Amino acid sequence: MIRFDTSKVEKKKKKKKPLVASGVFASTDEEAIKTKDTLNTKVEKNVENLEQQLKKAISHASAGDFESSRKYFRQALLLKSDQPKTLEMYAQIQMELGDYFGAIRSCDQALNIVNIETPNGSQNENAYIYLTLGRAQLNFGEIHLARESLLCAARSFRKKILEGEDSDSETRRELQSTEEEIRSVEELISRFQSQTSQDKDKTDETDSGCSYSYR
Numbered sequence: 001m002i003r004f005d006t007s008k009v010e011k012k013k014k015k016k017k018p019l020v021a022s023g024v025f026a027s028t029d030e031e032a033i034k035t036k037d038t039l040n041t042k043v044e045k046n047v048e049n050l051e052q053q054l055k056k057a058i059s060h061a062s063a064g065d066f067e068s069s070r071k072y073f074r075q076a077l078l079l080k081s082d083q084p085k086t087l088e089m090y091a092q093i094q095m096e097l098g099d100y101f102g103a104i105r106s107c108d109q110a111l112n113i114v115n116i117e118t119p120n121g122s123q124n125e126n127a128y129i130y131l132t133l134g135r136a137q138l139n140f141g142e143i144h145l146a147r148e149s150l151l152c153a154a155r156s157f158r159k160k161i162l163e164g165e166d167s168d169s170e171t172r173r174e175l176q177s178t179e180e181e182i183r184s185v186e187e188l189i190s191r192f193q194s195q196t197s198q199d200k201d202k203t204d205e206t207d208s209g210c211s212y213s214y215r
Contacts, residue, residue, distance in 0.1 A: 050079045054086065057093075066096045084110040088129045091136060100140040107133035127156035131178060138185060143192065147185045154178045 057072035073090040077083070087110035094103040110129045134149030157175040 046079055050076055053079065058089070061089075061093060061096075066093050069093050070097060082113050084114045084125055084129060087113070088125075088132050091132050095132070095136055095139065100136045103136035104133060104140060107136060127153050127160065127174070130156060131174070134181070134185075143185060143189055147182065147189065150178055150182045150185060154182060 053072045053076035057069045057076060060066070060069035060072065070090070070093050073086065073093055076086055077090065080086075087106045091103040091106035091110070094100070094106060107129050111126070111133070114125055114129065130149045130153035134146045134153060137143075137149055138146035154175060157171055157178060161171055161175065
């Protein structure tokens with residue numbers, strides 16, 4: 001049982017009344033407080049609005065309504081444009097709508113923000129941004145850049161697992177899936193190089209002994 005020893009309690013000292021500003025200084029202080037309160041209220045409303053826009057964007061994406069989802073993602077990014085995760089999700093929607101170049105730009109922007117804020121980068125955040133970037137580049141026809149981005153994604157997933165940042169089986173599945181995508185891209189590159197070599201040989205045979213003049 002706890003017992004309070006009241007004999008050791010010090011008597012409360014009378015607090016000195018704070019100096020109260022008067023005249024011009026009083027009105028200045030009041031205005032500063034009002035301005036601060038107004039700013040705080042605006043920030044709170046923006047945060048609340050941002051959360052609502054993101055919820056709507058994700059909800060529409062889940063329902064397959066990518067046009068509406070894109071609209072809400074845009075509104076969310078207008079409220080706060082420096083969110084790598086939001087940019088990466090927006091890039092996925094852009095890909096669904098066939099805007100692969102737009103998706104590449106969104107991922108580039110997300111990576112720039114991550115690299116500025118955290119030079120070492122969050123492995124989880126980087127992995128998904130690189131993964132989406134690689135897929136966008138592949139669809140845009142930039143197969144060599146796509147391979148590099150997917151390799152970066154795989155490295156980030158591996159590092160995340162090795163460092164124990166996340167032992168989640170989902171991360172391992174993502175790594176396995178990314179490695180499969182890398183192999184597919186490498187096969188595509190190999191076929192492309194083989195075809196290019198064959199086309200070059202045919203061109204050399206056709207063009208041998210020919211001369212061109214432009215007039």
